[in-house]
Amino acid sequence: MIRFQLVGLVLSLALTSVACDERLSDIAGPTPNLQPTLSTIQREIFNASDSSGRLACTQCHTNVGRTPSAGLLLVDGQSFQSLVGPASRAKAGAVFVVPGDPDNSYLIQKLEGSPTITGARMPRNAGPFLTAGQISIIRRWIQLGAKND
Template identity: 30%
Template sequence: MVLLRGLAVASMALNLVACSSSSDRSEPGPSFKETVHPILAQSCSLTACHGSKESNLGIYIPSSPNDVHAALLTASPTARGAQFVVPGNPDASYLMMKIDGTQAQLAATCSGTCGAQMPLDLPALSDTERASIRAWILAGAKND
């Protein structure tokens, strides 16, 4: 009887450890609609930048989160072969390169120039904002 009770307690302890360690590994990234889209809307979707369908410098960032998400999953028209966002890989994402100012590493693929660090003519995104976008991409760039 004591042996059975001991096995039951040990089994429950193993289940608790297994559940807690698996949930630690699957922590979701920031929400696109609640975290990432507001950053992009405030810093990128100005009419003079990426907020105009007619003149958007290569990527149109409208007000609709679903439309912005769809646009981010396309290829850049200026950096041939580069995706704006590569889900799971922020370092390969042209969006992160533009935000971090490392876009020159794609100079061989850019038509003319890869341009400047973004956002242009505004304060750079804060470390927290850049980290949120990076974490969202790393977590799979979900439209959530």
């Protein structure tokens, strides 16, 4: 009996450690229990390279050696202030991130290529675009209140 309990404990610890090692970039679709943080999104999406090897977001949305594209700064320590609350310069009345409301957040509309956006789908230059899984992670963060965590 104790042997079975020990085996069960070892298996549960092993599964827990695997779950903790899951990266946001490995997620392929909706995960209703996911609790993404801005710091993880920053590290694994905004600062990460896309499949072509370029920085998917901070290639253009940086203040290093340039003015951030569309005034949207997505670098460490600046992305929250740039995303949550401010209106888009490109589309009147559009707010980048509306906490709790991903469908009305212009960031999601730009990432998904909604027909209502002004300009090109992001990241521009015809992709590679963020994956559906990456976009669902950002959607979930917004849905949970878009906290500065």
